[in-house]
Amino acid sequence: METLLESDGEEQVRDGEQEEVDNDDRELNETLSNLHVSAPQDLLLKLDKADNLYPESYRVNSPDEIRLLAIGDNHHRQYSHLFPSRKPLLLCPVNECGVKKFVSMTLRPSPTVHPELYTWEGCASFVADFLSLDPLDPPVDLPRYLFLPHLGAEGSESHMYLETRWPGGQKVTHYRKAQLEKFAPYLRPDGLNTRLTTYKDLDSVPLRGSMKKFSPGRSDPDSTSTQRAPEVMRSWGSKLLLTSPVSEEELKGTGGRKVVECFHRNRSKPANEDVAQRVFLLAQRRIELTYHLEDHRFIPSKRSFIKPQESTEKKKGEDFTSDMESSFQVDPSEKPLKTLALNDMLVALMKDEEKVVCQIKESKQEVRDIVACREQEERDVQLEFSPWTTTGAAMARGQRQEMEHLAAEEQRWLQEKEKDILAPFLIRLDNAETLSAEDAKHIHQDCLAEFKQRLAEHANLIQERYEKQTQELQSKQEWYQKNQLNMTKPQEEEYLTYCHEKTLQICVAKKRLSMHKEAAPQKYWTLDQKLRSDPRLAPHLLTF
Template sequence: PNRLYSPHTVVLRQSGHCFELATVLCSLLIGFGYDAYVVSGYATQDVCLKIMTRVDSPFPPEEEEKEEEVKHVLDAKYMLRPAKDLRSKFLLAMAQREVDRANAEKEKQTELERQQIAELEKPPFDELYGLRVHAWVLLLPGERYVEAATFIEPSTGTPHPLNSLLYCGIESIWNNNNYWVNLQDCSAGLEKLGYDFSNLEKWEHFLIGEPLKWREAKFSEEMEEDEIQLLTIMDEKHLDMPSPWSLRISIPHSILKQRFPQGVKKTWYKRTMTEQFAPYVQEDGLVTRICRYNDLECTPSELHTIEERFENRTDSLVKTISDIDTGDITEYFERGREDGVKKHSYKCGHNSTVEAVRVIEFYHEARYDGLTKLELDAMYLTEHYVEREDRIYYRHVNFAKRGEPPPGMIEGPRRIVVKIVEKYHRNEKKPASKDIAVREFAIIDREIHLKHHYEEGKVTASTRDFVKPPLAEMGEALRFNPNLTVGYQAEVGAKPPRQLQLFLLFEQQLEEEEQTLYHIREMEDQVLEFLKLRNYETAYPKLSVSLFDREHNIEHTKGLREREQKEKEHKEREVEDEVDYLAPYISRLGNPAKLTLTQAQQARDWCLLEFKQMLVDRANDIQQQFEYVTTRLQEKQNWYVTVQDTLRLDEETRYFDEVNESTFLLNTLEIRLVRHRDLSPYRYEALETFLMIDPRLRVLYK
């Protein structure tokens, strides 16, 4: 290259050609004690132009761990002997031959498809193959536990073995000690080269002498360290050089936190497109977006999965995966939420009703009830528990189909419970005949079925069935009819239970049935509150800022002080649990106890109209900031062109810092504007959903 910026300047600019990047990487590696060298040679077109479309993505799809079923192997002593095989061995051999032939044909077809895919993924013919100049880094073993020589591509930071086909030849190698010219033939591959730079038949050094670590220095044992150091310097002094013109490498904390040039990086890999953002660049905390495609061209119609990763979210959201083909959306949360949610799976567009298909998993250690998984559907609700004191681990609720209530029942806002099934673990403190294993509440049939645990060594379990008396007899003074219960005792010779025991058991089951029905309604309300909260968190995402984050904590501290001042002025409002977004609009109507259809429609229209206007004002504000920063940057660049030759080093450094800061701000504003434009329809839809489930506007949806 005709110019080579210093590593410090390259770090500040966050850009450079391959020689500059290789010099930066090599300098840092040498500073950390590695035996590193800058390599000047030739590479393929993909490496020189940084074409990553034939490289596997570093973000492969994560496969969920499946629990392996433990197979219990019985003792061979007690196993039955298999029946004698009377089948024809000739027929079996012929059948196996057909199976082997089909498998061979299948493997042949698979190999053919693999070869076709490899041919499609093969890079096109390059007329300049072996002539494209490139620079990379060579890491030799011997220092910092490096076991084998390795190439490192500076543009990606990816290590490659010496036999990699990406690099075609080496012209020269250098580091802070010397410059070596390659005298070997590279046609057989770079792994065949010898990397012993002291061998003059393979490498010609440019400067006189060799590094001190390559030779054995002999000094008198009586000499002091200062004398040895002075003699070493004088022996190695072959020419006088001026002081280094470049500054010491210093990476500012702001540049380090920025991670990528201008805070954003977009890369196309094989069947994958990734967008990476620095923290706090996106207002919703997005740091990585991964789009996976079915074809190599990554056409929009072949998009099948979108994975987004987040950081610093106050709602503990860390990742979302959207399956375009099936419409499935899965949200992953880290520990820290009050509701203890770990994973939330649902269908696209079904994020506001408890009657849609969804699965919610929890960190059961963070919940008082030990709930670990909740499955919902229009027809059922299933709860899974662990480590409960009452030893329940499963509860399944069946509901009647909407629009088809059971005979004699009227359908209301809530679904009609048809049946409840509960399962319990064994309690060793109770006899098996009194320890319930499965309990079923048949609500429609007005029956209760109990099945107890198996006694050790028994093949049957005790059961007890109750039939509820008519509703007219279900008063305060419940009368027990022995004809309405039937049971089976697995223990031979056991006395039948007395009527008082059966009456107390029946009364207990009725109470627990009522408590279970109340729990089911409460669970539905909790899910509805969770969905309402998730809609709010999606419409208004918030990010947490660490107290030690100096770059972002100034604004946070200022906002905190303003918030404290407002709280002092409005102490009477501190008791409110949550913000009531409809309160200002209902107040305009005179705060009626119940809204009429016209009033509810007017309050909803006011709320949506002002929210829409707020989105427009925010977009205009970002656009004005972008235009102002653009004008200032253009003026600064014109000034630099005028006075470039008269600037001092510190003034030029200050200019580069201001330009980098302005460019980063411009890119951030552009990303925010695009992100705001893309998310505005979803936030508006989330607000509509938020208003749809508000009980005060229920009159609009009857």
């Protein structure tokens, strides 16, 4: 009796569940019947052209999509009822064709030919690069419609959009004192991918420097190039030479304005005699010396020279005087140098200045050579396109077809040359188009003589092999006669196998030699007849 009551209870529960399902179905049907689409007027005016512009999935909802829209609409009503103060959810916006589409909140993994999209850094970089910010109007409200990106494209168009990465294939980002330019791979003929330009002030001039990164498809090994305002700097041992920034005019041959030489400390000299920095002010005709710091000193000693004027045709050169030198000694007890010593020091400095000027000229020439080399490289850049890109695949296909065509042409040419037995002899003549009777006779005789020589060489080669194999068999037999009493069973079997193989080789060589001697006269006669019937030789060999 109790069991029967339990069964009646379970049946009542099932009836309640079925009634709830029926109510849900009725509610769903009512929702679908009341489901309306709202789209901007400018979109509705273009719906007549949607059949030609968009696939059917953009214009029509499948039954599953209709059910998703109903579920989303139901969730939206519940959310608005529970949280009336919050912003509405963006679940089912209108697309380009004026059709309501459900916006998924999850991503489905799918394979791609672009390996950079397999990492979160690559995905983040792609999204940041490819998508452009389009502010909402007004910015606090949800959009009335949502267009599908280029990512929704299929086939080769999807690959093309992924390869261009940014709208238009490039993106420019401006910073306070810099400009960052990014280009899609293979977009530029020089393979430039990234160019960072830094500026000295907010007016963006003058240019302080730039750094470029190139795609791996460049033929030259340098994938990164840094360019700055040109300056000459070089070190020799303990000396570092640095000039001020070099202008284009200075690179073309005019002298520099200032040359600075720095030296390490030489412990064998007192600090006030060991030069730390030497400055040649070429335009001012001055030389400034700064010495190393002495122990327990805060400032270094300094000395400055003014070079006397050199003699000219109209004016006598100046003599060095004490007024042309000024100095600052940290140690007041230090005795000043005499005029003669200062003059000798100035003469030595002027000689060093001449050497430095020569070094600067060499450095400038080196810079010019490097710049010219880089300009030549930039003009002759050959990009190697990856076959996994749309452009690379097309180029690879074209190159393969061209190579196949060239290979076929070469093979056909070789076959024609192989058939023409007179080709090697006709090349020796100045004019192979018209043959004289004497030329034809010489070609006929030379061709037969060369063929006869080849037959003899082939016979000699077979004879040498025959004699060599016979000698090897005899040597092996002599070795066996000497060692047969001490040989093991495996050694005897190895010997018998060797003799059998060598005897077979000797027989084959002997047979080949016999067949060659028998066939040689017939081959010689056949070639003679072929030459006499050749249309280029036949008219001249009728009476020969």
